[in-house]
Amino acid sequence: MSTTSKRLRTLTALGALGTTVALVLAGCGARAGDSASAGGTSAAPSCVDTSGDSIKLGFLNSLTGGMAISEKTVSNVLHMAADEINAGGGILGKKIAYIQEDGATDWPTFAEKTEKLLTQDCVAAVFGGWTSSSRKAVKPVVEKHNGLFFYPVQYEGLESSPNIYYTGATTNQQIIPAMDFLATKGVKRLFLAGSDYVFPRTANAIIKLYAAKLGIQIVGEEYVPLDKDDWTSQVAKIVAAKPDFIFNTINGSSNVGFIKAYYDAGLNARTTPIISVSIAEEEAPAMGHEVTGHYASWNYFQSLKTPTNPKFIESWKKYPNSSGVTSDPMEAAYISLYLYKALVEAAGSFDVDKVNAAAKSNAITFDAPEGKVTLDGDNHHISKPGHIGQINPNNQFDIVWASDKFIEPDPYLEGYDWFPADIRKQLVDAAG
Amino acid sequence: MTKLKPWISLGGIGVFAFLLLGVAPLVLTDHWINNLGKYCCWAIVAVGIGLAWGRGGMLVMGQGVFFALGAYAMAMHLTLETAGDRIPGFMVLYDPLAPLPAFWEPFRSAGFTLLAIVLLPVIVSGILGYALFKRRVKGAYFAILSQALAVALATLISSTIRQTGGDTGLSDFKYFFGFVLNDPANKLLVYLIAAGLLVVCLLAVWQLYRSRFGELLVATRDAEERVRFLGYDPANVKLVAFVASALMASIGGAMFVPIVGIITPAEIGAAASILMIAGVALGGRASLFGPALGAMAVGWGQSSLGSTWPDGWTYILGLLFIVVILFLPNGLSSLPARFAAARRSPAPPPPTPAAAAAELEGVRS
């Protein structure tokens, strides 16, 4: 009996201790209604050390797990850009000392590592991410700690954050040019094939809106989970729908399965060409000769004739562990580091608020391999040229279409009257 | 000696609680407190797995399902709390005029959410467990089926973007039951709740293990048919352990959300569900502290080794499965006993044929 009551006492004591601690803390924490918390950010002062002759930057890419397939290259090109910048004297005279972290294809890990880079390693900015999930995991963390995150991949748009810079295309720089290209080709019947996740779903929602305006009929829409390669059932539906073009928003190795099923079913590039937004020079070799003759919409291609592109390709080919070919996402990652350099040098400081203020000038530019890009200080995206390439037997792209000028970034599609204003308003509201 | 043992364990829980609730907040930075909070969530799940697998013999490879129930219930509430009267942003694009999906509505209420975190896993695991155990689905079948369920749920969530946020999941929570999440003091509060729940789960399991039910569970694990011939329905015994483990997975999931700030299908699918088991195997599936400490060790390994040597970490994780299961089936927590036994008598204890036979039976039939 005595043991029982003793145990009860222990338990009660433990419970009481926990509750007390919780209550004491609750008293300190900000609550929803507090005026002080209105902004939401009460970030501790930055711990970035700018006193030495080097500056720490964080690179965050999946080096293991499924996304390592794509993100290893981005990580490598960031290293190359850092080496180049260091060889040229660094940023504001400080050498880049980068810390590479592995996101491990795990989104909470992206959040954790971002926080580690910002608060433990005290890096001045973080570069990386690939999937939208990884970006969404990082977003609240950089906002909370008022850090900087440079995201290098084309994405579904409808987002902006004071703490994120987007150096890949938003929808009006990749999807809309692709649709314009299809319109010039006289496409009437379009089929949408995508992986079942946010980017293809959003892209296709936009495509459908724009197609209505262009008079292109959408004859079908199919999705397969990201990790499934077998497209035979869906391709049978494509055959039945008889489209004259296929808009492909499939991502990853599922593309290989799609192309194979497509050829198995007797479709080919002459009768039913495909335009993709995620097959680049990196991905094409894994698909063999079957991908030849199809199209892709990107801002950068290795075959682009710009003043800076040859040097970029040359450096990359010589870089250790390089894949030997350059492609859009890695070029965007390359831009991101140089863009940061330009921003810091314009601000004359590594301080986040000063960097953001410098961006507002709308005068930050970089002579990128895709051409001279300009940063939009309001939405933190960059202007980009639209290009359509056709895949040749060497898995390179012949440029068949180019936008007449650099396309200004427009993540909320404000310059497009066919995009319903009420949706835009709700989206902007929701983003806060 | 045997009389004393449970009290030593209780003392251990006390020390553990003191370290987690008292010492950790004083000596660790905010970042590591947050990490520790995440490990605590995994540890809560692991304690449940230890109960179901270590003591009950049910290899639960689909705890992601119950983790998801708790996590999404919490995340839906936090999303609505952040969105206020508006419809969450990700829903707008697909159908701007449609209202909030009906199943989201009740999650506006904090009370309902908390109730759902407890009741949903109990109901789902109760139905599932009843159906499977009554039909005597066990062993590898049970493991594979539970894993298949986790995969199916992850796929379903990925493809229902408007209803669940899809593969990018739910994130960007501003408030936690009225508390501003960005406030470090509130983050600490969330951590303390998670750590406190872990201690509560350990206490619950401690009592369960030393109760008659704990003995009956072990008996069911080792010789299910024999238990049946004692007049018990082993299905009910297993069901209770399974439901308890599902509840813990749900609680772990629910706390995971405010601590980590994002929940996506990737956290509940096959790989995630298997990773939840890794720590349990490492620490010792049948011991009281093994699963929790193992899960925390794996989490810590991912944080620290994953930083310094990412490729190596994957190999280490693979080797960990192999070496621990092959040479130390009862995990690291069995090491002291092994050393003690080795010192006393050089011959290792013989494997228990009854258990092996029962397990083989479970696999085959």
Place this chain on the structure above:
Amino acid sequence: MHVDALIAPLLNGSAQGALLLLAALGLSLTFGQMGVINMAHGEFLMIGAFAAYLVQQVITASDLSIPVALPVAFVVAGLFGLLLEVTIIQWMYRRPLDTLLVTVGVGLILQQAALHIFPSQGVPVEKPSWLDGQLSILGYQWPFRQLFTILLASVCVAALAAWLKYTSFGRRIRATVHNRDLAETSGISTRTVDRLTFFTGSGLAGVAGVAASLIGGTNSQMGAQYIIPAFLVVAAGGIGQLKGTIVAAWAVGVALAYFAYWTTGSLAQVLAFILVIVFLQVRPQGLFTVRTRSLV
């Protein structure tokens, strides 16, 4: 609705089922006959696919390389299986459930190793030109490649069945499965039988890998998508039941195809999984079972 709209899922589904069957066949052998739950089976499949790629690097004519790749993939994947059996599995026959977790670790390591060795985006395996073209069935243009998958699966099943039934080794395998001790006292080396069984089961995964490389991508992640469906097929078919595995694979394949036709690709996956789970609830022993006296 056209006739081909109804016939297409049936034919596509049969081909999908054939691939599932190829993936499940080796499992049915190692799981059904030996009680080993090899979660690295998907990675053995990946090894077979990479073997096909390597063969194509040597024999560049894809018309010839695929027929050569099939036996090569069988042997290479089989040898990996043998290595696994000798180093790890043989110590674990008394703990079948634990083999599941050990092989999860093996799978993790093999995946990461593949990521290191081969280009991270994966490698191309070219389809032989004699697989170009379609067969017209009731207005549906049925790809030859699907027919090939079905043929390959049929040949593997027939070979395996004949091997088990008519060769003395096959008989020894079955004897060992049914009663290990008795088989041993009858002079059968159960060690040799175990190793050969595991070699064959893993080798079949290699063959499945070649078939899979003609359908999807060949990369470090490819094995993961087959392992759970393959296990479900083996379970639904009934342990150690070749005919059960065949029927279950075909049924799951066709169900997937029709679900995909009526709903979406994602929902089809979910529905097919749930279908199998519900089926196993109704018939936990699978489609076909041999009732024997219970050995408690």
Place this chain on the structure above:
Amino acid sequence: MTDASLIVTDLHVEFSGFVAVGGVSFDAHPGEVRFLIGPNGAGKTTCIDAITGLSRATGSARLGDRELLGTPVHKIVRLGIGRTFQTASVFDELTVLQNLDIAAGRHRPWTSLLRTRRGVDPSIERALEETGLTAELATPAGILSHGQKQWLEIAMLLVQDAKVLLLDEPVAGMSQDERTATGELLQRIAAKRIVLVVEHDMDFMRRFATRVTVLHQGKVLSQGTVAEVQADPKVQEVYLGTAGAATTAAMAVVPETVAAMHQPEEN
């Protein structure tokens, strides 16, 4: 305790076409030690499996007026039928006391499950004394000797308050002294219960059986007292004549094995 008898009539058990038990009838009453003997594969254990619900069977097996066939295992147990297995199956990781406590548990309310055990049940103490295991109270069952494990199983049946004890080869592997002790134990507990023993050991059967049923190839060969059965020429033939041991034995254990090994010449 009870006057109800166990009455088995025309019991049939079939495994995938192989008839393991083909129309067996016998009965057992309280106060007698009833033996079921026969060569390997005669269907003895299968009879017990059928009575306890482990194997599906046709025919009838009644305890008093309750039909057992078709009743779920744990409900059959709750009717008071307990059994042991050829290989002693006690819970190795639990102590003798814990084993017995679980056996005694089904009479307790379920809430008691969540509490810790305090003290030793009187019924457990009696069973321990009866089986001579009192000294082993705190020993893990896994390290008991083979004979002790069998006694522990019997003790578990006693605390379980079984009216019918079905014992499958309880003395296999025991020393002579242990056999004698077991036999005497069986005679003691049979006073108030039905005890049915499946056995190989002729000597043990001769010493302790009240009545005997001889099975052969799934059928009743002979039935009666020890003397009657021993005098039966059919029994003598089976036991001394065509012992064809290995093959017959194998067929009984798993028919498929033999089929696989000796195709197609026999089945």
